[in-house]
Amino acid sequence: MMRKTIVLFVATLLTANVLRAQDADTAVSPLQHGFALGIGTGASAPIPIPNRISEMSWTPRLCVLVGYDLRYQFGPKTGLKTGLQVKYVGMSAEAKVYQMFTQAIVDESEVSGYFTGYNETVLHATYLSLPLQFSFSPNSNWRFDAGLFAALKIQGHFSGAVKNGYIRITDPTGEKVEVGYEPFDFSEFIAPFNYGIEITATRSFGSRWAAWFDLSWALNSTFKEAFRGLEYKMYNIYGLFGVDYRL
Amino acid sequence: MNRLLLVVAIAVLGLAMASCSKEKPANMEADILTFMIAEDGHLMEVASSDNVINYYLSQYHGLDNLTAVVTLSENATITPDPASVHDFSQPVTFTVLSQDRQWNRTYTVNVINTALVHNGDFENWQGTGSGNNFYETPVGWTSANSGVRIIHGMGVPSLEFPTVKTDMAYSGNYAVSLNTRQGGQTSLVPRLIAGSIFLGTMSNVTLQTLANPLLLTKFGIPYTETSSRPDSLIGYLRYTPGPTYTDRDGNVIPGATDSCSFYAILFEGTEPLDGTNSSSSERIIAIAKYNYETPISSTSYTRIALPFVYHKEMPQNVTLQYSIIASSSAKGDLFQGAAGSQLLLDKVEIKLKQSEK
Numbered sequence: 001m002m003r004k005t006i007v008l009f010v011a012t013l014l015t016a017n018v019l020r021a022q023d024a025d026t027a028v029s030p031l032q033h034g035f036a037l038g039i040g041t042g043a044s045a046p047i048p049i050p051n052r053i054s055e056m057s058w059t060p061r062l063c064v065l066v067g068y069d070l071r072y073q074f075g076p077k078t079g080l081k082t083g084l085q086v087k088y089v090g091m092s093a094e095a096k097v098y099q100m101f102t103q104a105i106v107d108e109s110e111v112s113g114y115f116t117g118y119n120e121t122v123l124h125a126t127y128l129s130l131p132l133q134f135s136f137s138p139n140s141n142w143r144f145d146a147g148l149f150a151a152l153k154i155q156g157h158f159s160g161a162v163k164n165g166y167i168r169i170t171d172p173t174g175e176k177v178e179v180g181y182e183p184f185d186f187s188e189f190i191a192p193f194n195y196g197i198e199i200t201a202t203r204s205f206g207s208r209w210a211a212w213f214d215l216s217w218a219l220n221s222t223f224k225e226a227f228r229g230l231e232y233k234m235y236n237i238y239g240l241f242g243v244d245y246r247l
Numbered sequence: 248m249n250r251l252l253l254v255v256a257i258a259v260l261g262l263a264m265a266s267c268s269k270e271k272p273a274n275m276e277a278d279i280l281t282f283m284i285a286e287d288g289h290l291m292e293v294a295s296s297d298n299v300i301n302y303y304l305s306q307y308h309g310l311d312n313l314t315a316v317v318t319l320s321e322n323a324t325i326t327p328d329p330a331s332v333h334d335f336s337q338p339v340t341f342t343v344l345s346q347d348r349q350w351n352r353t354y355t356v357n358v359i360n361t362a363l364v365h366n367g368d369f370e371n372w373q374g375t376g377s378g379n380n381f382y383e384t385p386v387g388w389t390s391a392n393s394g395v396r397i398i399h400g401m402g403v404p405s406l407e408f409p410t411v412k413t414d415m416a417y418s419g420n421y422a423v424s425l426n427t428r429q430g431g432q433t434s435l436v437p438r439l440i441a442g443s444i445f446l447g448t449m450s451n452v453t454l455q456t457l458a459n460p461l462l463l464t465k466f467g468i469p470y471t472e473t474s475s476r477p478d479s480l481i482g483y484l485r486y487t488p489g490p491t492y493t494d495r496d497g498n499v500i501p502g503a504t505d506s507c508s509f510y511a512i513l514f515e516g517t518e519p520l521d522g523t524n525s526s527s528s529e530r531i532i533a534i535a536k537y538n539y540e541t542p543i544s545s546t547s548y549t550r551i552a553l554p555f556v557y558h559k560e561m562p563q564n565v566t567l568q569y570s571i572i573a574s575s576s577a578k579g580d581l582f583q584g585a586a587g588s589q590l591l592l593d594k595v596e597i598k599l600k601q602s603e604k
Contacts, residue, residue, distance in 0.1 A: 051270060051271070051272050052272055054271060098271060098272065099272070099274070099275050099276070110401060110402040111400070111401055112400070113400065114275065168276070168295075169396075169397050169400035169401075170400045171350070172275035172276050172277070172345065172350050173276070173277055173278075173350050173351070173352045174295075174400060175295050175296045175393065175396065175397045175400070175452055176278075176295035176296075176451055176452070177397065177452045178451065178452070
């Protein structure tokens with residue numbers, strides 16, 4: 001998985017260089033660039049949500065994007081888009097879980113097993129993200145971009161607690177240990193790379209300003225493969241909207 | 248444009264919330280929660296750590312035609328049917344299957360007519376678990392080995408069980424060997440784990456009680472010899488204190504030597520006593536306790552005879568219970584003692600005296 005991510009990353013960088021090279025050779029520049037600023041929200045969630053989660057409450061966290069866009073137009077309707085974005089994403093969630101495999105580290109003791117009770121988590125991370133999208137503009141006002149993104153984690157925090165329940169040690173027939181409130185911090189298990197699908201809809205207002213909505217959906221888990229604290233893979237799914245200013 | 252934003256935003260949230268209405272999954276648990284011999288009527292709670300159920304009858308009853316009543320984990324099933332007649336003169340094995348049919352637990356049930364003291368010579372043993380979680384317990388007795396199994400599950404798989412079978416017996420083939428083990432370094436895994444054996448049950452564990460084992464041990468089985476009263480506790484002991492005595496923080500206390508504990512209590516009431524009140528409760532009628540006056544040899548067995556000291560008269564027409572408790576470190580419940588201390592115990596009995604009425 002990680003190798004694939006790196007390949008994608010490098011490929012995208014190369015593409016960007018090619019675009020620059022072409023820019024220098026072209027009389028009427030098909031190359032456009034600008035800055036993007038956006039806010040939004042989303043979640044890191046297992047898809048589909050397992051039936052071992054019976055209740056879930058989710059608290060949005062303000063997500064922020066600051067980016068630089070680079071666009072190469074093949075013709076009036078099609079093009080390629082890349083750039084570099086700093087994305088801060090996050091969420092808080094509380095879930096009621098039923099016999100869900102989990103792991104908690106309490107005073108350096110690892111407790112793993114099947115937990116029934118409540119689980120609260122806070123997750124936030126900052127990524128340096130590189131999108132590579134194909135553009136389609138049905139008319140001069142609208143443009144739709146679809147493609148992939150590859151992101152590098154700059155910072156990440158994932159903590160929470162299991163509470164008001166019990167854990168069956170190791171497996172569902174193991175000793176039943178009641179849990180009042182046991183916090184955990186799994187920040188170190190946030191995966192350093194994240195990649196996925198990114199689609200963007202942009203509405204132009206004049207030659208410089210545009211408004212956009214962007215949805216990114218990760219295809220690899222937010223957490224490292226080695227992370228056993230959750231039975232399920234969690235995927236970053238975030239929607240942001242904002243403005244572009246073309247230079 | 249606004250409408251588009253709204254639609255996409257709802258789509259994102261909808262994804263996250265989509266499957267919350269799924270049906271509750273099938274239960275994975277396969278426990279016997281309570282056990283009762285119908286003909287006896289004394290309901291016994293079964294701790295999640297128990298794979299052996301020692302059911303002491305509260306009055307004498309033939310063992311070959313008894314029926315049992317159990318409560319199980321939600322939607323679990325049990326075979327054979329406890330409600331049909333079983334011959335409990337031998338241990339009876341029940342298997343509980345979880346609702347999802349992926350997990351099962353096997354329980355061995357010993358129904359015991361209280362004799363003073365059942366299997367006091369530690370000749371009959373039963374094993375539970377597998378791999379490094381396998382341990383044996385003398386029939387009718389309880390050890391804290393199940394707590395060690397939890398510690399194995401917490402990443403200390405090499406910790407040896409403190410209570411084990413030994414063939415270094417005073418008489419017969421076996422005796423019980425209680426050993427103080429070096430525990431862990433974290434607050435959940437006690438630094439020192441003393442070997443113990445007692446008459447009673449273990450309670451369900453909380454993360455707090457794991458670090459405070461005084462609350463884990465529930466002492467007491469029915470005392471049914473109501474026409475007599477306990478006169479003395481007798482046992483054969485061999486004791487070797489460990490080399491280095493440490494306090495609960497692991498600091499070495501120079502010059503201190505570990506000692507064992509061996510005592511019996513007779514008390515009133517239906518509730519058990521635990522490690523916090525087993526020698527102080529107002530419900531205690533009499534105690535027979537080893538007080539270190541007779542030195543115990545480390546190379547051969549020493550006979551210890553301890554008189555029951557009565558704090559009050561034997562009450563009439565109340566439920567009476569008794570327990571015998573032994574540990575390889577007398578202050579092991581406070582995490583004080585010496586790793587390596589070993590108590591061998593054999594041929595435990597209680598001598599009775601006719602009550603003067």
